[in-house]
Structures are given as structure tokens and as C-alpha cells.
Amino acid sequence: MPEEVLFESERRQQRTEVADYLRAVADKLEAGSSITLEAGDQSVTLEPPGDVEFEVKAEREGPTDGPGELSIELELEWDEHRSGSDDGSDGSLTIS
Template sequence: MGEETLFESTAERTRGEIAAYLRALAAEFDSDGPVTFRDGEYALAATPPERATFDVEVERESENGESELQVELEIEWDESQESSAERIDEPSEPDVGIQFAPDSEERPEPSQGRFEVYRDRAGEWRWRLVHRNGNIIADGGEGYSSKHNAIKGLRSVQHNAPGAGIEDVE
């Protein structure tokens, strides 16, 4: 039985960065579409089935009087017609998938807000940005037919908003 690594990303990150990545990963799993991983050069789209095996493991490795803790999260499923994994060399959209911010000396402060994706009374999917105090800061302004499309809309805002100017419109 052979093993093939389809995607791997390893770097030292802050707790806030790791939490943001895990939240984005959870949103991808919660959507109807594939879970897309990015590494800057390419993306990998994996379509999980409705049910999978989820394994959480905390290990301590000790050697020469020093120890290291590891938390491993593993999600497994058999490949079948309802699941797949496919490398995307040139994603059609620059904001597709989840990715850590590029390594740099200047890292943004952890966000004071969180994105929420929800179904409205009409059954459409919407997103909103909520401050940690519970106030709604922004919303998508429109309903989407699928959760996946609502997440794509909020990812577009995440990708395109940094550095956006302020225009006074009267």
C-alpha cells in the first residue's frame, strides 16, 4: 500500500493564526462544495463525503530529557464516486480555498471579529462580520442559493478588502 502526499504546509504560526485557519477549514467542511487548500503556487480541492472518520490525538514525544507535544487532527474517508481530490494548478479565482497568510515580519493583529454564515428566513444563505462584542459590522447584502456560494462571497471580501480606500459619497 503506497502513500502519496497531495498537499502539505508547515510553518510556525501564532495561536490566533492557527485558530483562524481552523475556522476557515471548518467553514469549508460545512459548505456543500469541495474543501480547497492553497499554498500560493497551486490549490488542491478535496470533496469529502457526508460522513468521515475524525481522529484527534495528543502525543508527547520525549528524547534526551526534552519533550514535545503534538496535536494531530486527522479526517479520513474511502475514495469513491462521491469523494475526490484534485490538484488545481491555476485556480480560476484567486480567493478560492483556505491558506495561511504568507510568511512576513509584519503580521496583522488577530481579528476582533468573526464571519458567520447562516440561512435566512427565506432559506437563502448569507454572511455577516460580527465584532467580538456581538455587533454586526458588515454583511453580504444579498442572499445566496448555497452555503458554498455565500462562503465564496465572504472570501472575496477577505481577499479584496485589505488596503481598500474610503470614498466620501454625498
């Protein structure tokens, strides 16, 4: 399936700034509100449904015998025209 990038922003930031962005997304999700992403001349508004697929991934990229780059990826995904609820729970996630 082809992928269309609707918005992209990447830059180095302080941890506290990243936490502010994550809190803003969490607040919008909790309130059931749409989420608008803006950077420069880019802007997109998305309306996540009541339940979404939530993927959490920790990765290490680089040589196996040397230092690499570590990342935590958080992804929310849903079908564009989906309605209703699907509890496809396959285990609980803990983040601490």
C-alpha cells in the same frame, strides 16, 4: 498501501492564525463545500463526503526523562470512491 502526498505546508504561526484556518475548514465542512488548500505553487481541492473518519491524537515525542515536543493532530479521512453513510461510532469525543 503506498501514500501519495497531495499537499503539504508547515510553518510556525500564531495561535490566532491557526484558529482562522481551522474555522475556515469547519465552515466548509458545515456547508458541505469542497476545501481548497493553497500555498505557493501548490494547490489541491478535496470534497469530503457527508461523513468522514475523524481522528484526534495528542502525542509527546522525545526522551522519557526530559523535555520533548508536544502535538495535537487532527485528521479527516475517507475513501476516495465511497458513497453512502457509515456510522461506525465507538464513543463520543469532547474537545474543550
